[in-house]
Amino acid sequence: xxxxxxxxxxxxxxxxxxxxxxxxxxxxxxxxxxxxxxxxxxxxxxxxxxxxxxxxxxxxxxxxxxxxxxxxxxxxxxxxxxxxxxxxxxxxxxxxxxxxxxxxxxxxxxxxxxxxxxxxxxxxxxxxxxxxxxxxxxxxxxxxxxxxxxxxxxxxxxxxxxxxxxxxxxxxxxxxxxxxxxxxxxxxxxxxxxxxxxxxxxxxxxxxxxxxxxxxxx
Numbered sequence: 001x002x003x004x005x006x007x008x009x010x011x012x013x014x015x016x017x018x019x020x021x022x023x024x025x026x027x028x029x030x031x032x033x034x035x036x037x038x039x040x041x042x043x044x045x046x047x048x049x050x051x052x053x054x055x056x057x058x059x060x061x062x063x064x065x066x067x068x069x070x071x072x073x074x075x076x077x078x079x080x081x082x083x084x085x086x087x088x089x090x091x092x093x094x095x096x097x098x099x100x101x102x103x104x105x106x107x108x109x110x111x112x113x114x115x116x117x118x119x120x121x122x123x124x125x126x127x128x129x130x131x132x133x134x135x136x137x138x139x140x141x142x143x144x145x146x147x148x149x150x151x152x153x154x155x156x157x158x159x160x161x162x163x164x165x166x167x168x169x170x171x172x173x174x175x176x177x178x179x180x181x182x183x184x185x186x187x188x189x190x191x192x193x194x195x196x197x198x199x200x201x202x203x204x205x206x207x208x209x210x211x212x213x214x215x216x217x218x
Contacts, residue, residue: 004031004061011035011204015116015168018200019069020057022164025196027080029061070104073161085161095148096155096162099141103165110134114172118204125176138169139184146183152190159194167191171201 006024008017024031036056058067059075066075077085086093113131127135145154145162154162170191173180180188191197 002062004029004059005034006031007034007036007056007058007060009036009056010207011200012118012207013116014056015111016069017057018116018168018171019164020059020072021200022159022167022196023069023073023076023085023161024059026159026161026164027076027083027085029076029080031059031061069165070100073100073164077161084158087155087160092149092155095145096160099145099154100161100165102137102141103169107134107138107169110138110169110172114176114178116168116172117175118171118201120175121177122175123177125178127176127178135173135178138166139180142166142184142187146187151187154187159191163191167197 004024006021008014008021011017021033055067057069057072058065059072061075061079064075066072073085076083087096109130111134113128114125142154146152149156153159154166170188172178173184173188174192192201
């Protein structure tokens with residue numbers, strides 16, 4: 001049986017790539033990476049938030065190709081049901097799917113104003129009101145989940161699809177020095193301390209600086 005292949009984009013800038021990659025790691029899937037080059041149109045589309053259909057990341061597994069990060073997560077949950085990517089009971093699964101969907105389709109102001117960049121740090125970064133509204137909603141989601149399910153992750157003791165979906169937001173909050181309360185600071189630290197996150201960040205910082213600047217207005 002051929003090993004699964006996950007196609008991803010830049011590890012420094014690729015928020016959707018990080019989400020799919022973390023899901024595969026959390027599932028315990030044995031996979032290899034195929035990193036598309038920085039001059040590939042699919043790479044640039046993802047970086048500039050212009051992709052008409054999110055074809056990166058994509059997963060090839062046992063003759064099946066699946067793309068779109070949420071679809072990848074649902075597929076991984078099907079083939080790795082014991083990994084706990086989704087909560088065991090229907091009510092909590094519905095909550096998890098809802099906040100994953102909210103991340104998938106929303107928060108465009110925050111994503112545009114605070115693009116993922118793991119190599120950078122911008123102390124005292126000015127966040128405009130529209131993006132701040134998105135930030136406030138994310139922090140509310142985190143605090144509600146941590147209170148409802150007891151932490152240390154959004155749906156309990158182990159990372160889920162929701163933690164993978166919000167992990168790039170964690171990195172954005174750190175990059176742009178977003179003020180956080182103690183609960184959210186602790187959650188961000190737990191996410192960044194995950195072995196998979198440490199592996200990704202190390203690789204991102206070693207990535208060649210071939211994408212000098214994203215030529216986009218947000």
